[in-house]
Amino acid sequence: MNTIFRNSVLSVAGLLTAGGVVAAPAVAQAAGPGADGGAREVAVQYEAQPNFYYCGPAATRIALTAQGHAPSQDEVAGKLGTTEAGTDSAEETTRVLNEVTGGDEYETVSIGAAAAKPEHVEKLKADVREAVDDDRAVVANIMGTASDVDGVAHSYEGGHYLTVTGYRDGGDTVKIADPYYEGQEYWMDLEVLADWTAKRGYSA
Numbered sequence: 001m002n003t004i005f006r007n008s009v010l011s012v013a014g015l016l017t018a019g020g021v022v023a024a025p026a027v028a029q030a031a032g033p034g035a036d037g038g039a040r041e042v043a044v045q046y047e048a049q050p051n052f053y054y055c056g057p058a059a060t061r062i063a064l065t066a067q068g069h070a071p072s073q074d075e076v077a078g079k080l081g082t083t084e085a086g087t088d089s090a091e092e093t094t095r096v097l098n099e100v101t102g103g104d105e106y107e108t109v110s111i112g113a114a115a116a117k118p119e120h121v122e123k124l125k126a127d128v129r130e131a132v133d134d135d136r137a138v139v140a141n142i143m144g145t146a147s148d149v150d151g152v153a154h155s156y157e158g159g160h161y162l163t164v165t166g167y168r169d170g171g172d173t174v175k176i177a178d179p180y181y182e183g184q185e186y187w188m189d190l191e192v193l194a195d196w197t198a199k200r201g202y203s204a
Contacts, residue, residue: 040132041166041175042066047073048182056080056087056141058179059161060096063137063203066165069100076100087161090141090201097139097203105136110201116194124194125171127204128164137177138164140193141200148186149173156180159200164193 045065049058050073057076064071079096080087087093094108109127111120131138140162145155166175167190174193178184 038170039166039168042132042135042137044137044163044165044177045070046177046183046185047179048184049073049179053082053084053086055161055179056082056093059139059163059177060093062163062165062177062179063097063139064100066135066137067101071100086159090139090203093139093141093161094203105134106203108201108203111194111198112201113198116191116198120198121191121194124197124202124204125190127202128167128174128190129171131204132165132167136204138202138204140164140197140202142193142196143199144196146188146192146196148176148188150186152186154178154180154186164202 043066044062046062047058049055054073054077057073057080060080061071061073061076064076076082076096077087079099080092090108090110094106097106098104109123113120116124128138141159142156142162143159144157145153147153160178160180162179163177164174165177165185167173168175168187172190173187174190176186176188176193178186
């Protein structure tokens with residue numbers, strides 16, 4: 001099993017990135033809700049974080065591009081109040097997502113436990129499906145180590161932000177756009193993501 005370990009003791013936001021900011025082509029969008037066994041993705045512009053503490057701005061920016069907004073990561077960082085200590089919480093990403101899009105569609109969901117309970121998993125599934133079906137992405141504030149469907153472990157012991165851009169299997173599997181380094185996208189079981197966000201929260 002390939003394992004990617006990242007040393008995240010420097011900040012709550014994330015770790016040293018492996019490269020600069022690089023824009024990637026927009027992600028293709030599936031036919032719509034219920035297509036391909038209940039699969040759908042939103043079109044986003046991926047851009048990796050340029051330093052160890054910009055995962056919050058990068059993940060938030062990826063989500064904003066799903067709705068046609070493409071501010072710079074520096075602009076988003078300014079709105080979030082991001083410093084070298086990172087971005088405070090999902091409350092901040094929710095606030096900025098609503099501020100930039102000019103609406104109030106996003107809300108913060110906090111689990112506040114060591115592991116997600118079944119009701120938390122169902123809530124996350126419903127939130128991801130609702131957001132993606134509405135052409136929005138979800139920003140998750142995660143902590144710890146989790147493995148994707150290919151068995152690759154992603155470790156952020158100091159915390160990290162990433163973007164959920166799609167789902168399949170009716171919502172039991174979700175697509176992650178992880179801004180840690182250029183082009184890092186993968187699929188993950190929803191229950192695994194729920195546990196990953198349990199100590200933090202998400203904006204959906």
